[in-house]
Amino acid sequence: MEALDYHAEERRKAEFDVEEMKIVWAGSRQAYEISDRVARLVASDPVFRKDNRTMLSRKDLFKDTLRKAAHAWKRIIELRLSEEEASKLRFFVDQPVFTDLHWGMFIPAIKGQGNEEQQQKWLPMAYKMQIIGCYAQTELGHGSNVQGLETTATFDPETDEFVIHSPTLTSSKWWPGGLGKVSTHALIYARLITDGQDHGVHGFIVQLRSLDDHLPLPGITVGDIGMKFGSGAYNSMDNGVLRFDHVRILRDQMLMGVSQVTREGKFMQSDVPRQLVYGTMVYVRQKIVADASCALSRAVCIATRYSVVRRQFGSHNGGPETQVIDYKTQQSRLFPLLASAYAFRFVGEWLKWLYTDVTQRLQASDFSTLPEVHACTAGLKSVTTSATADAIEECRKLCGGHGYLSSSGLPELFAVYVPACTYEGDNVVLLLQVARFLMKTVSQLGSGKKPVGTIAYMGRSEHLLQCRCEVERAEDWLKPNVILEAFEARAARMSVTCAKNLNNFANQEEGFAQLATDLAEAAVAHVQLIIVSKFIEKLQQDIPGKGVKRQLEILFNVYALSLLHKHLGDFVASGCITPKQGALANEQLRLLYSQVHFDNPSLLLYMVLLLERLLQSTSF
Numbered sequence: 264m265e266a267l268d269y270h271a272e273e274r275r276k277a278e279f280d281v282e283e284m285k286i287v288w289a290g291s292r293q294a295y296e297i298s299d300r301v302a303r304l305v306a307s308d309p310v311f312r313k314d315n316r317t318m319l320s321r322k323d324l325f326k327d328t329l330r331k332a333a334h335a336w337k338r339i340i341e342l343r344l345s346e347e348e349a350s351k352l353r354f355f356v357d358q359p360v361f362t363d364l365h366w367g368m369f370i371p372a373i374k375g376q377g378n379e380e381q382q383q384k385w386l387p388m389a390y391k392m393q394i395i396g397c398y399a400q401t402e403l404g405h406g407s408n409v410q411g412l413e414t415t416a417t418f419d420p421e422t423d424e425f426v427i428h429s430p431t432l433t434s435s436k437w438w439p440g441g442l443g444k445v446s447t448h449a450l451i452y453a454r455l456i457t458d459g460q461d462h463g464v465h466g467f468i469v470q471l472r473s474l475d476d477h478l479p480l481p482g483i484t485v486g487d488i489g490m491k492f493g494s495g496a497y498n499s500m501d502n503g504v505l506r507f508d509h510v511r512i513l514r515d516q517m518l519m520g521v522s523q524v525t526r527e528g529k530f531m532q533s534d535v536p537r538q539l540v541y542g543t544m545v546y547v548r549q550k551i552v553a554d555a556s557c558a559l560s561r562a563v564c565i566a567t568r569y570s571v572v573r574r575q576f577g578s579h580n581g582g583p584e585t586q587v588i589d590y591k592t593q594q595s596r597l598f599p600l601l602a603s604a605y606a607f608r609f610v611g612e613w614l615k616w617l618y619t620d621v622t623q624r625l626q627a628s629d630f631s632t633l634p635e636v637h638a639c640t641a642g643l644k645s646v647t648t649s650a651t652a653d654a655i656e657e658c659r660k661l662c663g664g665h666g667y668l669s670s671s672g673l674p675e676l677f678a679v680y681v682p683a684c685t686y687e688g689d690n691v692v693l694l695l696q697v698a699r700f701l702m703k704t705v706s707q708l709g710s711g712k713k714p715v716g717t718i719a720y721m722g723r724s725e726h727l728l729q730c731r732c733e734v735e736r737a738e739d740w741l742k743p744n745v746i747l748e749a750f751e752a753r754a755a756r757m758s759v760t761c762a763k764n765l766n767n768f769a770n771q772e773e774g775f776a777q778l779a780t781d782l783a784e785a786a787v788a789h790v791q792l793i794i795v796s797k798f799i800e801k802l803q804q805d806i807p808g809k810g811v812k813r814q815l816e817i818l819f820n821v822y823a824l825s826l827l828h829k830h831l832g833d834f835v836a837s838g839c840i841t842p843k844q845g846a847l848a849n850e851q852l853r854l855l856y857s858q859v860h861f862d863n864p865s866l867l868l869y870m871v872l873l874l875e876r877l878l879q880s881t882s883f
């Protein structure tokens with residue numbers, strides 16, 4: 264049977280309404296229709312082709328990228344695409360490019376940290392792309408440690424200006440996307456100094472290049488930092504280096520939404536948390552979670568198609584060899600990744616709501632949920648990107664030798680995706696931020712302050728520290744409440760154990776440094792609980808379509824039980840479950856794989872309907 268016939272055959276086996284499942288994946292019928300329309304637009308436009316990407320030189324790749332970005336902008340204008348459609352189009356062009364940072368960070372930073380006048384001044388030019396901006400925070404010497412940045416912005420009351428300067432080699436801005444060749448402006452994060460006093464890191468809009476001849480302005484040294492991981496991949500992006508030699512900017516070019524400097528040079532901290540200066544990173548981290556489900560679904564789509572078509576061994580009497588998707592090892596490696604794509608999709612939907620909610624609260628000067636939003640965006644960005652990067656590599660291996668071919672699409676997908684574990688915050692550094700939030704919560708348990716939101720389970724820690732999972736048979740693991748309690752107990756016990764062990768140290772800082780690995784693992788347990796609980800909440804919603812909810816329930820159980828199996832040590836060591844109950848979970852997982860198998864290609868291949876036209880370089 265031909266491969267495509269087999270696909271059709273597999274689809275026909277679907278025990279659920281594929282059309283309705285597409286809408287579940289997209290989040291709404293409207294979102295699906297926009298995605299499908301824009302995907303067709305991109306796939307049918309030869310300018311957006313990308314199957315030649317890995318064969319181009321860096322220079323030709325960059326020119327090709329500029330051509331695509333300009334063409335995308337032209338199509339957005341011609342077709343009068345909405346902001347959502349335009350964002351989808353840029354996403355489907357699917358090549359790291361300077362506009363990612365212009366639209367994804369430069370504009371959001373002005374919106375989030377600029378005052379009303381500054382937004383009115385800069386945003387119209389940015390929306391029309393009359394100026395092109397980048398987000399220049401990281402320096403050669405500091406990326407994770409933002410408070411360690413060295414670039415200075417010294418106020419000169421004589422001239423009502425800031426003097427921007429790079430005092431050391433390590434203060435050179437290093438990495439900002441779009442900086443190397445294209446950006447005319449940058450949002451610079453620098454140490455604000457007034458009257459000899461250092462007020463920490465703040466944002467400043469600085470013009471880098473002339474709007475007439477695009478040459479660097481006086482005092483500005485700027486360039487590209489060179490080739491990066493892989494051949495195509497992120498080399499379509501002009502990540503750059505930037506140094507300042509006493510460059511003067513007007514006082515009103517300091518973003519004044521969070522803090523201000525008066526004409527007299529007086530520093531004024533608004534009554535908002537200084538961490539709002541980090542707001543753009545929080546915004547991008549929540550977007551990265553939804554993007555993880557997309558990248559993961561693409562890799563799993565490729566690996567599923569391969570697994571359905573590839574046959575190896577097992578021929579009897581000259582008959583066809585066995586489909587590799589029939590091997591239990593192939594299923595146990597592939598199906599949890601399929602389930603993870605859905606899990607990340609749903610938690611990404613929820614995180615987008617959480618971020619929208621905190622944005623509205625901030626406008627009413629309600630900062631109550633800011634710590635939780637920071638912990639959720641940091642933790643989910645860390646856990647989903649690490650899992651997705653590992654999953655793309657696993658999908659390469661699932662495809663045997665062909666997975667290593669550029670034409671499989673997987674090497675490029677991996678090379679473009681993996682920096683997500685580093686940019687917008689190194690994943691370990693972000694887990695330690697979550698751990699800080701967890702330890703603070705545990706320390707307040709005795710104060711009567713009731714934990715709420717995603718940390719509410721800590722308020723039941725007395726019960727969770729004693730409970731025993733009610734699992735006597737494998738099928739008991741199919742109950743969402745049983746799974747939820749196991750994950751809550753694991754997370755609570757790991758955090759409380761860390762908190763107790765911290766007390767063995769002279770001070771919190773020393774304890775935190777010594778116990779960092781345990782704290783990072785407790786953070787992972789907390790974040791995985793969030794993902795599991797949001798999947799359960801999704802299943803509690805009204806989900807139309809024949810068999811759709813049933814399939815999602817199977818995927819939920821695959822996701823949760825494969826995680827439990829992977830982290831069985833945590834669950835058993837913390838006493839949440841017994842080794843016997845762990846074995847029953849594994850037994851149930853094997854049974855679930857058989858169920859997914861008969862529907863898996865359809866579950867996956869409907870994603871192909873959305874992405875297939877964009878996976879042109881994928882061909883088995």
Ligand SMILES: CC(C)(COP(=O)(O)OP(=O)(O)OC[C@H]1O[C@@H](n2cnc3c(N)ncnc32)[C@H](O)[C@@H]1OP(=O)(O)O)[C@@H](O)C(=O)NCCC(=O)NCCSC(=O)/C=C/CC(=O)O
Pocket residue numbers: 363398400401406407408409410440538539541542544545547633634637685686687688689692696699700703
């Ligand atoms: C690691 C960070 C957060 C440390 O920041 P620091 O100021 O040193 O804070 P502390 O660790 O001392 O914590 C103090 C306090 O503040 C809270 N907090 C920290 N961050 C936030 C936040 N974003 N929102 C709200 N609250 C925050 C923290 O919880 C503490 O609260 P307590 O109640 O416990 O006192 C910081 O250095 C950091 O974020 N580092 C990562 C840098 C980063 O992400 N860089 C990205 C650059 S842009 C980029 O990579 C672009 C990529 C291209 C692309 O995306 O395509």
Ligand SMILES: Cc1cc2nc3c(=O)[nH]c(=O)nc-3n(C[C@H](O)[C@H](O)[C@H](O)COP(=O)(O)OP(=O)(O)OC[C@H]3O[C@@H](n4cnc5c(N)ncnc54)[C@H](O)[C@@H]3O)c2cc1C
Pocket residue numbers: 364398399400401404405406407408437438439440497502682685686687688689690691692695779
């Ligand atoms: C493709 C790409 C695009 C980027 N684009 C931009 C951009 O547009 N704008 C911008 O400003 N930046 C950008 N960056 C920079 C990026 O934000 C930083 O690289 C990132 O924040 C990590 O910081 P770092 O490089 O200093 O890593 P480091 O912090 O030096 O991390 C190195 C190692 O040290 C460990 N580590 C560091 N601190 C601690 C700690 N306290 N405890 C335990 N372990 C620790 C980390 O876990 C890691 O293993 C980009 C980076 C990449 C790769």
